[in-house]
Amino acid sequence: MLFLKCIVDWLAASFEEKEGIDIRNDKQALVRVLEAAEKAKIELSVLTQTTIWYMPTLFISGKNSTFSTHLVESGENKSVFS
Numbered sequence: 001m002l003f004l005k006c007i008v009d010w011l012a013a014s015f016e017e018k019e020g021i022d023i024r025n026d027k028q029a030l031v032r033v034l035e036a037a038e039k040a041k042i043e044l045s046v047l048t049q050t051t052i053w054y055m056p057t058l059f060i061s062g063k064n065s066t067f068s069t070h071l072v073e074s075g076e077n078k079s080v081f082s
Contacts, residue, residue, distance in 0.1 A: 003041060004034070004037055004038060004041055007037035007040060007041060007052075008030070008033055008034055008037045011033050011036070011037060011052065011054065012024050012030070012033060015033075032054050033054050035054075036052050036053060036054035037052070037054075039052075040052045
């Protein structure tokens with residue numbers, strides 16, 4: 001579960017840096033990010049890389065729907081998520 005939380009935190013921080021929107025307080029947006037992180041975690045257990053697609057701002061009122069992607073390689077998870 002700790003690894004999954006690290007992925008979610010990293011994605012939220014990356015999204016905030018890219019879009020200027022902090023999604024950490026939006027429960028529905030975090031559910032989308034959590035689902036994407038869970039899928040990435042599973043894929044990284046058998047693959048060397050995966051692309052994480054998620055749409056965290058879909059539920060943020062007053063903002064356009066947007067999505068973000070991240071390519072994560074299995075070697076990256078040791079440095080990014082530790």
